[in-house]
Amino acid sequence: MSARLSGRLARLLNLVPYFTAHPGISAAEAARDLGVTPKQIMDDLNQLWVCGLPGYGPGDLIDLSFSEDSIVVTFTAGMDRPLRLTSTEATVLLVALRSLLEMPGVVDPSAAHSAIAKIEAAAGSAAAAHVPAGAERPVVEDPVAAQVRAAVRRGRALHLTYYSASRDTVSERDVDPIRIVLIDDHTYLQAWCRSAEAVRLFRFDRIDAATELTEPARPPHRALHDDEHLELFAGDPSLPAARLRIAPGYTWLLDYYPLGEVRVLPDGGCEAVLRFASPDWMARLAVGLGAGVTVLEPPELVTAVRARAAAALDAYAALEAGTPSATGM
Template sequence: MSQRLSHRLPRLLNMVPYFIANPGITKAEAAAELGVSVTQLTNDLNQLWVCGLPGYGPGDLIDLSFAEETVDVTFSAGIDRPLRLTSTEATALLISLRSLVEMPGTADPTAIEGAIAKIESAAGVAAAGGIAQAGRRPEAESPIAATVRSAVRRGRALELTYFSASRDAVTERVVDPVRIVLVDNNSYLQAWCREAAGVRLFRFDRIDAATELSEPAQAPADARDDTHAMDLFHDDDTLPQARLTIAPDHAWVMDYYPMSGEVVRGDGSIEASMRFGSLDWMARLMAGFGPGVRVLEPVELVEAVRARAVAALAAYRESADSTGTRVAGEPKSDT
């Protein structure tokens, strides 16, 4: 199994002190603790055999015994202690770990807090912060995040109660988990949705309930392709589609809502399409943009936006009449 050098080198440098601290450990046990296969561990040990001190003679190279089931170090070449983090490295690692605590589903918060405490104690970094953290009880992981993370780890299907922003509705569905991803500082469950028959991303803070099922997850092989991980706005062709004209000064709308088929006109306006699940929600959204976004189709959405605009003007006139305020665009009274 090939691995990037940046991932393998730290493990190689720490393996010698690891085996010195764990004499007689079996290759299977060591592989499990180091998070690699026995085959990869054997490849690493063979690599260490040709590493050592300058001169690189028989008395300079790291010497290990691993012909049998256990691994023993007979010559360490001076690598007797694990690598030490520099102050900058430790600080960066602590910042990353603390950010993970705020991301539900990525890891057990108790385990992260324990790692933070160990790093602060060993590296002596941010000592004041470490003292403050020591007396604080780690926040418990939410039951929903724990359930989702368990299903991903165990390869089990999930039953979700989920608020769909595109449909403006709460739905229930069974999904086959693939992985947990972080996108724009939010945690998402990437899963095969059986209802939609496609890969979808479910934001953790929109999952109202989660139940781990006894049946194994059965996501198709292509659903595990990494290219799906960033697919936040999957074009669901089962949803109705609105055709819009966006004014030049409202082009920012496209940064906040998933749109496709953009065409820039000569006057700078943009014609684009947007899927929606609820006619009422879409009409409310479009009416809020005023003249900045105009609906071209479908007809029922055009009529819904027009009805909202008429109702809003009527309510404004009624409010103005009750206070004696002139509505913009109306002529002044001579009386």
């Protein structure tokens, strides 16, 4: 579900109790309270008018009397009833909240702990029996993650110190935050990078420092509603490419590196392309993976990997002989 749709769903779910608590309020006043436009309020009310409980007959649908001057809910269709959780539902919700606490920047830890305490108090011993070991320990939010989350909430630009794994470099850059996303068990800041002039994903555990700027975030309009930037494995075509042969037992690399042009081999292995910015980083990676990966091209990378592997073997041989190696390794 896109951020736009999920945001509207949350707003729609809150409109019935809101208007029930504020009978006769105008669309303009409600828009100010809810941070949207009067037109959006009227569009939401027209949507709510055909929503309700399963059955969807006249007696099941939410009923409203509304105009731009006055909005009154005449039938809530149960939307004002307190939510009652079964022990299983409470346990699932508690597990989900605790999982979110482990993801930096996704939620405010104090708010999550407060929600957990309330659910546990309401669910009683049934939910407490399913508390995993160590879950009662409070999670302290990383200061960098807190700074990024606060800037996103306040709509402020950020100055980041960021480590790029593919380039093996640390860079300084100013970004305009768009949102925080969770992809494959990692938290990312999606933002417009002013130096790259494009949308980029910044993994939270690779942000070394974050400073909120005084200016508001102003990502281009085209960057706000395009989810194609959430694709992690879209390699930069301007970077050099290494063609690799990956052994059958090493195909897990497909889940951890931005490999493209994958061709499955008869033995269960594969050939794939990995783009890189730093030849030294690429050579270190290939040598570190040992026999699991063979570099096929480009020729200069093949030569670099062979030289690094030979130097490592010389170092081991010198260590066994008790003499210093020529490479100093």
